[in-house]
Amino acid sequence: MRLEGKRIFISAAAQGIGRASALACAREGAEVVATDVNIEGLRTLSAEDSRIETLPLDVCDGSAVSAFASAQTPFDAIFNCVGFVHNGTILDCEEEDWDFSFDLNVKSAYRLTRALLPGLLDRANQTGTAAILNMASMASSIKGFPNRFVYGATKAAVIGFTKSIAADYASRRLRCNALCPGTVDTPSLRERIATAADPVQAEKDFIARQPMGRLAAVGDIAPMVVFLLSDESRFVTGQAVLVDGGVTI
Structure with a gap:
């Protein structure tokens, strides 16, 4: 198995995507530690x-992240998957919206990566490779989208964060990449569609921007997660990897 x-x-x-990735990694032989603030979702995942x-882990709580990291044995790979999509332009983005989005989408990755980095470096030294994967988006420095002002800004920051870590630690065989999905059919997307003024049209609009004519399924994204966390990608680092159905062609 690829992650044995x-x-x-x-x-x-x-x-x-986080759930699908956890299940995919486990199927490939990995020992997976999965966290969230959604206790019921975690219960059904472990079952x-x-x-x-x-x-349970609140990635916006620095003390909780530190306590979590101190209780763990070293990881071979981590996937910072957490994120939030704010809808609107700069005029719709209050300071609290900006702060919340950057805290959840960017600073959480900083907290977790910094706390878990010593163990990752130890594993890279022992095995010859370790990996960090960060959740970015096609809506980032790669391409701008309407009504994704602060979301796009945070995901562009994630790509810069990723490249900096990759540059700092490539010589120590620690890889760091960013995953940039297209529009994925997730519970989060379904909530955004449901709250639109016209949910039927909102779903049509999301699909219309995908050249393949459909939304991505989580099963379209998880195989790339497995690849980027596995030794198969041991010569890949500092990349913003697109899985977007052709949106950014």
Whole structure:
């Protein structure tokens, strides 16, 4: 199996891409530690696969992240998957919206990566490779989208964060990449569609911007997560990897 013997951390694992990735990594032989603030989602995840250990964790709580990291043995790879999509232009973005989005989408990755980095470097030294994967988006420095002002800004920051870590630690065989999905059919997306003025048209609009004529499924994204966390990608670092159905062609 592709992740046999590896210990992997995944945040925001109770639903959507995080959940699909946790299950995919476990199927490939990894020992997965999955966290979220969604306790019920974690409960059903651990029930689905006994190789997944689930723990509640608020990634915006620095003390909680530090306590979590100190209680863990080193990871071979981590996936900072947590994120939030704010809708609107700069005029719709109050300071509290800006601060919340950057705290959740960017600073959480900083907290977790900094806390878990010593263990990752130790594993890279022992095995010859370790990996960090950060959740970015096609809506970032790669391409701008209407009504994604602060979301796009945070995801561009994630790409810069990723490249900086990759540059600092490539010589120590620690890889760092960013995942940039297109529009994925997740519970989060369904909530945004449901709250639109015209949900039917909103779904049509999301689909219309995908050249392949459909939304991505979480199963379209999880295989790339497995690849980027596995030794198969041991010569890949500092990349913003697109899985967007052709949006950015």
